[in-house]
Amino acid sequence: MLPFKLIYSDDYYLPIGEHVFPAEKYRLVHQRLLETNVAQRGDFLAPQPASDRDVLLVHTPQYVEKLTKGTLSAIEAMQMEIPYSQELVRAFWLSAGGSILAAEQALKHRVAFNLGGGFHHAFPDHGEGFCMIHDVAIAIRRMQRDDKIRKAMTVDCDVHHGNGTAAIFAGTRTGSEPLPSVAASTLNPAGKMRGAHAGDVFTISLHQKNNYPAWKPASSIDVDLPDGMGDDDYLAWLYNALSSGLRQFEPDLICYLAGADPYREDQLGGLDLTIEGLKKRDELVFRVAKTRDIPVMVTYAGGYAQRVEDTVTIHCNTVVAAKEVFSD
Numbered sequence: 284m285l286p287f288k289l290i291y292s293d294d295y296y297l298p299i300g301e302h303v304f305p306a307e308k309y310r311l312v313h314q315r316l317l318e319t320n321v322a323q324r325g326d327f328l329a330p331q332p333a334s335d336r337d338v339l340l341v342h343t344p345q346y347v348e349k350l351t352k353g354t355l356s357a358i359e360a361m362q363m364e365i366p367y368s369q370e371l372v373r374a375f376w377l378s379a380g381g382s383i384l385a386a387e388q389a390l391k392h393r394v395a396f397n398l399g400g401g402f403h404h405a406f407p408d409h410g411e412g413f414c415m416i417h418d419v420a421i422a423i424r425r426m427q428r429d430d431k432i433r434k435a436m437t438v439d440c441d442v443h444h445g446n447g448t449a450a451i452f453a454g455t456r457t458g459s460e461p462l463p464s465v466a467a468s469t470l471n472p473a474g475k476m477r478g479a480h481a482g483d484v485f486t487i488s489l490h491q492k493n494n495y496p497a498w499k500p501a502s503s504i505d506v507d508l509p510d511g512m513g514d515d516d517y518l519a520w521l522y523n524a525l526s527s528g529l530r531q532f533e534p535d536l537i538c539y540l541a542g543a544d545p546y547r548e549d550q551l552g553g554l555d556l557t558i559e560g561l562k563k564r565d566e567l568v569f570r571v572a573k574t575r576d577i578p579v580m581v582t583y584a585g586g587y588a589q590r591v592e593d594t595v596t597i598h599c600n601t602v603v604a605a606k607e608v609f610s611d
């Protein structure tokens with residue numbers, strides 16, 4: 284048995300037809316974890332859908348009504364870049380419920396996974412970039428409402444900027460200052476770290492600068508990475524961002540978005556990380572969280588490798604990394 288729980292449902296599958304988003308990846312990850320004996324059946328927990336009340340902790344009543352009644356405008360539906368349906372609404376509500384359960388489980392067992400979620404491009408009043416509602420933000424607001432946490436930190440390692448996360452938790456900000464860095468001399472000078480923070484949720488995003496979304500609202504820390512950055516430089520920037528963030532802010536929960544799309548063979552990404560480098564990335568986040576005794580919940584976010592098996596391997600490796608770090 285794993286020393287933590289994996290939240291999963293076959294109904295995470297997104298009914299979106301032929302699409303660059305591999306909706307089958309959730310089932311394939313579940314299957315691979317069992318086949319490779321990384322996990323046993325008893326390691327999985329089934330989620331309940333989030334309630335509308337939970338979703339309304341983050342999203343506007345107007346937007347929630349449009350989703351549940353199917354009255355999005357043509358432009359709003361197009362902006363989401365996945366075909367709207369009632370089944371799709373149910374899948375996203377279920378994913379959000381999975382992230383809520385993962386947050387609760389993380390608080391009990393130091394770490395937990397939602398084997399899905401990470402829909403970081405959803406805004407309070409609209410969805411975009413394959414994201415309808417923001418499961419991670421909903422989980423954070425629900426934990427706060429239930430008085431289970433006061434402060435959370437998002438660590439977004441998807442190759443795309445966490446624009447929805449930044450917008451939702453923007454709070455009131457002061458102007459950007461250059462951030463102190465622990466080992467600036469070791470960092471690839473082409474990358475850039477910027478940020479300012481105010482509020483109860485500290486947001487970190489490491490992403491490829493020249494990629495979607497064009498408009499990147501300010502996170503607490505944004506690390507803009509140049510095209511083609513490889514494992515070592517990426518890990519140095521990640522370490523730097525985590526160290527800087529945790530010097531400024533003491534979260535009760537870390538929400539790690541373990542996107543598989545910084546992978547060198549990703550169709551929608553332009554970084555150059557290897558499968559091994561991505562696993563080191565996961566280990567780094569888990570070691571930092573464990574050392575500081577901060578619970579961490581994991582969601583998967585994007586992953587569009589040319590071979591879907593690679594996306595599945597990268598996502599499964601995140602579970603393996605947690606197993607290695609937290610088994611003691």
Ligand SMILES: [Zn+2]
Binds near residue numbers: 442542
């Ligand atoms: Zn992405």
